[in-house]
Amino acid sequence: EDITIGALLSDTSNTFFVTMADAIEAKGAELGVKTIILDGANDSAKDVTNMEDLIAAGVDFVLYNPVDSDAAAAVVEKATAAGIPVISIDRSVNGAEVVSHIASDNVYGGKIATEMIIELMGGEGAIAEIQGMAGASAANERHQGFDEAIAAAGDKITVVSSQIGDWDTTKAMGIMENILMANPEVKGVFCANDNMAIGAVQACQQNGRSDVIIVGFDAEQIALDAIEEGTMVATVQQQPALMGELGVENALKYLAGEAVEPSIGAPVALVTKD
Amino acid sequence: MGKMILQLKGIDKSFPGVHALREVDLNVYEGEVMALLGENGAGKSTLMKVLTGVLARDGGEILYQGKPVSYRNVRQAQDDGIAIIHQELNLIPKMRIYENIFLGRERKKKSGALDIRTMIETTRELLERVRVQLDPRERIENLSIAQQQMVEIAKALLLDAKVIVMDEPTDALPDEEVDSLFGVIRQLKAQGKGLIYITHRLKEVFEICDRATILRDGSFIGELPVRELNMENLVSMMVGRELTEQFPYVKTARGREMLVVKGLSNAHVHDIDLTLYAGEVLGVAGLVGSGRTELAKTLYGLYPWEKGEVTLNGKPYRAEKPSEAIAQGLFYMTEDRKRNGLVMLMDVAGNITLSSLSRIRKGMSIDAKAEREIVSDYIEKINIRTPSMRQRARNLSGGNQQKVVLSKALMTEPNVLILDEPTRGIDVGAKKEIYHLINEMKERGVAILMISSEMPEILGMSDRILVLYDGRVRGELDREEATQEKIMSLILSDIQRKEAVSV
Amino acid sequence: MNSQSKAILFVLMLVCAILGLALAASVVNACHSFDNVLFLDGAARSARVAQAVEAGETGLKLTLFQNAFWLLGLAILLLAGALWCLARLNKVSERSRGITKLVLTSYRPLVILVLVTLVFSCLHVRFFTVGNFTNILRQISHYAILAAGVYFAILLGGIDISVGSVLAFSGAMGAFILSRMPENSWSALLAIGAALLIGIGAGLANGFFIARCGLQPMIVTLATMSIFRGLTLVLTNGAAISLSKKMAGYGLFTGLGQGAVLWGALPIPIILMALIYALAFYLLNRTAFGRHMYAIGGNEEASLLSGINVQKVKTLAYTISGLLAGVAGIVVTARVASATPTAGQSYEMDAIAAVVIGGTSLRGGEGKVLYTIIGALIIGMLNNILNLTNVSSYYQTVVKGIVILAAVLLDAKSVKKD
């Protein structure tokens, strides 16, 4: 019998979710199920619309990476009411029951990244942050992780600048240049994604500053290359592919009537040169 | 003499750099028509705008029915009983006749919704009063300019105003329509209304006006009863000097055939045959809507041709866009210089050279020195009154704007020049200068096709006259045999013929 | 040609059209009832047929399904025949030509809508169902409300690109108030009021700069777009404000986005949308204000000289646009039960596209507000079918651009023919 799994991803112009989408599609093909993958384009309303379309299309299961955790509850209830079970991936659903949650912790990622920078700075000096798109939940969570690490580090660490780079390489580069102008004493920068980290790397290189410690997020190929070259120190790796695969596998398990863990972990880790 | 209802005393108005009105007086009497006369830019329209609150005055006072008034917008003036028909048409093309007539003073039902039926009925009555047969629900864009003008007049009648201002209402009207307008004006006079009538067609002053107020350069020259005036002293008061002979026709030897049109047809014109010789003016007469402009635009490549042969200077001619027409030596000067004759934001020099930039090219660039020389040559030769060649076109007076357009045409060195209403809305002085220019071109061997709605101009300036009706040539007259009556009878005979066919 | 042969042509046209449509519809329906869409390859169809035969099914539907391809060809031939009759008829009959022209120009958006519906129905089994249409209507409701507001600005020959940000700000303010007054049962009304006031205020600000200061609408609303987005970020501190059932005003407020009447068949956002369009229609076509809007859009100076208070009308128009953005903000926030600071980003573009696909010229002075809803519907249906058929979101972006272009191209072509 034909099974169709719908996947709602929050933003497929972001590599992280592209990787996840590819993994879901590949795993689906491998296991012989059809997949429909829709893009929430970082817009809660579009997200809701997508879920409604999946319900209309009559899918059997939904893997859900909501744009906004709080906004997701209503549609998840709708899907459940239509007899379609839901697993949330990466971001949880607040206020509605899901079959399972496959977690990856943005806050934790932001925290360990910042801790690493602070450690390499020797526990003192000026640090800066380049945040993601204003209002995007991943940006908020990573920023929260940054804040937690800073608070823990005490007052020898000063945050000289915290600006929003909109996930955009060029904007991040401009911001980094301006930071270097205003605060040449800056020793480390946390960037909320790798695209922006690359911008920061370019700004430092082109200003002849190879001493600034730059850590990104997402473990994209460009960042891995930069780490290899030594221009970046580390990046936070979530495992989008693994999460996608786990999602499909568990969905099929559930549909086959087997029990599924309510919470499935996909570990977050720092990737460094070694 | 009727009672004075409106009195403007010592009105003063300046624009930055222009002192448009200095101490101007104007009186309006019950049951009389006051002509307001002056050259282009004399300040006539400005005075009316001050009266109706479109512009604020800098000095002076306005007494209406003996009381001082001061309007801040058109609406207040209207509510007080002063209506104005502006020089530029002020109708919304996409809207219907009745909607336009009631614009700004819609009739409403008690519920607040529009009372469309009443508005349509009232519109029908008003249209009857100005003697035009139109469905009140027709859209303005489907009307001829003359019909639009009548709608404007009907709109003013709606207000039931005591004072009605008409700023060049006959500018775009053919003679028959002028007659029906005059009928309406006489009606209004009989009802005791006071009218202000602005025109450049001085003949009309003697026909319909009772008194005339004359302005020159923003100054008040005088107010006189029309019966004490004649054409000569009126003109000399307006321009401050004597002007002799209104149409300075010169006879030149007819040259070779310059433009030969055989059987030209398309959606707008049908089976046009005409021959135009070098060094002559071929006048084109016809009612508004007779297809004169369309004929010119067809030749200029603005409308596709269906059939027909044209040769220009002996070579086969065909144009699909104006640039091709210009390249082959034909230039068309449009009837509406404000709308599509000039680039108002551009300076005089830019406008003059716009059609012939390729002739002052040096490498890839425009040769600035050559441009300056040529332009100052034209400014001098054609007597364009402008502070500098860098003045924007929109700051020139109408006559001088028209001269800029003419210079642009001349600079392309055309063999055939089509002039569409070359003197519309231009004062007597400037008119005469343009006639001289036409003669000069004629002497240089340019073949000129002159479209005009002013019969005296056609009769006075043409070597031959072509009469158009309904997109077809209805006859041709020589200068010697042509009279107004003969032209009209050619048109009318056609109407009779048409009626005969349809019966 | 005499009137008899005209009549024959006419009847022939009708017969062809009805037969063709009926045949096409039954084939599509037959395919759908086998859970199959037309554009499936032959192999899959044969397999499905074999399966059905095996299961012992028979009947007309199966036959239709089996022969889907050439039956559909026949249907297309019949429809082409109907078109040919129409063309012949247009050549000889003034009246027929008139009707055709009327349909193609005045009712063009409707014609496009019907065509789009037909095509999309063939593309997915579930597209042409009541459930899906309710679904689409609910999805477009806030776009359509925004678009109605933008229509007012465009009718004046202006534009309003701040609506997306105003939507976000008013929605955020609503959510903010609800979350700050979890106990107060009046909080929902307060939240709605505040959201609407923000909409009105934003619109007034736009109107002030455009009508009083004479600035250009594009640049004014570009600036206010930035300002209101910033204010939203400040208000929400960059994080979403979620509504929880524990808040006293939750039910009333979210009801505006999630509720439904008629035993769940008629969602409230759809009713709101319909109401707003009815009101807008009344305002624009039955009141003096509406007349003045069209007049100013057609010729601003002439309107001024006709004694219309141009500044007032313009300010009012932008205020309406802001107010409707406020309403849309409430609907969106209520629908997803949370206010995100990035809500409404680039919605203005969809709203403008809806207005333009609805046949309104960006030059102003012309248009029908009810066609704007058709424009929104076409965009909504497009999004829906692309989702249903699982087109990659990258290609969706491309397809959407092409459809917008095609829609306005159709418009321009038939306008030029006039």
Next chain:
Amino acid sequence: MNSQSKAILFVLMLVCAILGLALAASVVNACHSFDNVLFLDGAARSARVAQAVEAGETGLKLTLFQNAFWLLGLAILLLAGALWCLARLNKVSERSRGITKLVLTSYRPLVILVLVTLVFSCLHVRFFTVGNFTNILRQISHYAILAAGVYFAILLGGIDISVGSVLAFSGAMGAFILSRMPENSWSALLAIGAALLIGIGAGLANGFFIARCGLQPMIVTLATMSIFRGLTLVLTNGAAISLSKKMAGYGLFTGLGQGAVLWGALPIPIILMALIYALAFYLLNRTAFGRHMYAIGGNEEASLLSGINVQKVKTLAYTISGLLAGVAGIVVTARVASATPTAGQSYEMDAIAAVVIGGTSLRGGEGKVLYTIIGALIIGMLNNILNLTNVSSYYQTVVKGIVILAAVLLDAKSVKKD
């Protein structure tokens, strides 16, 4: 008033202005040399003074720093005096009035630029330094290049909002080619060529729909914006393409964004920007094409009747806009050595704002292309100072909107006075 007293007034004005400016400059400079900005509170200043005194420092600078506040007051008084003299002079002298008007209208963007520079210099120690200005210029280079393209569209009375997407697509194509031909040393040229061709192609497509089909620029470029964004996502598959030093074309290609001449003092993007503006200036002001652009923007119908090939000129203008977007795409990609699929999003708004702040009317027909660079510079300086002073990004959005509004408001006010 006689000419003698005029002369006295004039001299007085000069003296006041020079004294005031000199005083203000030396105070600001003194503060900066104590690593302090003016708007620091008094307590911090006293502390710094005490510290300096303790360190045994003396001299004029310290005195100036110590008395910064009231000295600055004096400077402001002097400048006010100069303004007063100017006002008196304008009352009595036609010539002075003429000059003032000329400065305030024709050179307005320049005046605004100078004012902005003065104010910002007081706000941060490092703002007014050669390094920072090179920095700002490099940062605005791609915006300014985009804006130059958009200027062409706006001069025609149109608009081009597709430039951000075209930038992304051409940049991505360049990176794609480089990364696919890691061995080929010609790949950089190929990549540059392809990126430029994409820009030209996109512009031609816009031009075709706008000039030939007569569609409205806003809606056409809205559609192509969507299409090119989609194509970029398809090409990159949603992931950034990074350039690595191992690629054969790396040096040549990235040099366009990162390189510098004159011992590193003059970055190549700045040179490119300057070249493009010089070319645009030449095209617009010295050639027939430029004349035709202004003419069409001023009155399209009159231009057609004057024998201008309107369609050709329009198509060319949009092609230039596309081409420059392609150039900007190369510069951006080269600068950051990677191409992201979301690059250039909403850049079109900054480009439009730059053009408008540069005093160009969205109605077309008027404007100076060199002022567009000033518009871009003002936006760039604003971004820079907001970053330098670490203003929260949320407020940055608000401030940016307000500045755009203020700039066009100044424009409109002085235009009305004409």
